[in-house]
Amino acid sequence: MKTFALTLAATLVLGVANAQAPPAAQGQPAQQEVKVVTTKLGGNVYGIDGQGGRAAALIGPDGIFLVDSQFARVSDKIVAALKELSPSPIKFLVNTHVHGDHTGGNENFANLGATILGRPALRAQLLNPRPGPGNGAVPPVAPPTALPVVLFDAPTTVYLDGETVHMIPLPAAHTDGDTAVKFDQADVLMTGDVFRSQGFPAAAVTNGGSFLGTIEALTQMIAIAGPNTKVVPGHGPVVDKAALVFHRDMAVTVRDRVAKLLREGKSADDILASKPTAEFEEKVGGPPAFIPQFVNGLITELSAQKR
Numbered sequence: 001m002k003t004f005a006l007t008l009a010a011t012l013v014l015g016v017a018n019a020q021a022p023p024a025a026q027g028q029p030a031q032q033e034v035k036v037v038t039t040k041l042g043g044n045v046y047g048i049d050g051q052g053g054r055a056a057a058l059i060g061p062d063g064i065f066l067v068d069s070q071f072a073r074v075s076d077k078i079v080a081a082l083k084e085l086s087p088s089p090i091k092f093l094v095n096t097h098v099h100g101d102h103t104g105g106n107e108n109f110a111n112l113g114a115t116i117l118g119r120p121a122l123r124a125q126l127l128n129p130r131p132g133p134g135n136g137a138v139p140p141v142a143p144p145t146a147l148p149v150v151l152f153d154a155p156t157t158v159y160l161d162g163e164t165v166h167m168i169p170l171p172a173a174h175t176d177g178d179t180a181v182k183f184d185q186a187d188v189l190m191t192g193d194v195f196r197s198q199g200f201p202a203a204a205v206t207n208g209g210s211f212l213g214t215i216e217a218l219t220q221m222i223a224i225a226g227p228n229t230k231v232v233p234g235h236g237p238v239v240d241k242a243a244l245v246f247h248r249d250m251a252v253t254v255r256d257r258v259a260k261l262l263r264e265g266k267s268a269d270d271i272l273a274s275k276p277t278a279e280f281e282e283k284v285g286g287p288p289a290f291i292p293q294f295v296n297g298l299i300t301e302l303s304a305q306k307r
């Protein structure tokens with residue numbers, strides 16, 4: 001009886017604590033706790049870290065060119081941080097891919113006058129959302145103002161603020177609407193989530209992503225990176241071309257191991273148990289859940305190729 005009473009009391013206390021807890025305690029950082037930090041990457045290009053995938057801004061007298069928009073709730077803070085760098089309006093915004101931590105602020109920036117650019121497949125998914133990675137939740141349909149209005153499926157260049165900005169469509173990799181963005185003068189390459197500097201490749205298959213396509217996309221990005229290019233991933237520290245090459249070569253090694261085991265008639269369980277990623281795990285780091293997702297994804301795609 002006493003135990004019951006204690007348990008009940010504890011439950012009540014917990015219940016009250018949960019009800020009154022700030023959103024941060026429930027996995028949603030409260031807005032006042034999020035700091036938006038800008039970091040010079042090169043030339044007039046700045047990385048933007050706030051809440052969501054890393055964004056970036058080219059600043060200058062012709063207007064600001066944004067890469068990705070993070071979550072809607074930090075738009076005001078991004079605008080304030082950009083005001084510290086430049087009085088110019090936000091003129092363009094390109095999305096590296098459809099996920100909400102990269103497109104959530106689209107509507108807010110469009111309302112401030114930004115023209116949104118992106119791939120047709122990205123626009124299609126904003127209009128007809130599919131279950132995302134992680135919890136598989138289907139995001140809400142994007143409002144019309146959040147949609148890209150200038151669409152490209154071929155390499156497209158924008159000249160602005162003395163900078164040459166290349167938007168490079170990638171094969172289906174993290175999603176089926178991925179774009180890499182290269183700033184020539186600043187020598188900065190934004191990879192979106194096709195490349196994370198920590199963690200194994202994370203293709204969002206429900207969003208049309210592909211692990212084999214990720215390897216192709218990594219190779220394309222390596223081809224446009226120079227020896228001193230700042231390689232700026234959607235998540236994780238800024239790295240260099242050598243890190244991108246290591247990541248691609250690692251993925252190729254694992255792919256080839258899995259392919260060999262499949263040719264030998266091994267089952268998916270056998271292949272997972274052989275730990276084809278083992279030697280890379282310490283260096284690659286990142287969420288452990290990405291490892292079986294990567295190996296299983298390769299098994300599925302390589303098996304489908306054989307048929």
Ligand SMILES: [Zn+2]
Pocket residue numbers: 097099174193
């Ligand atoms: Zn993503």
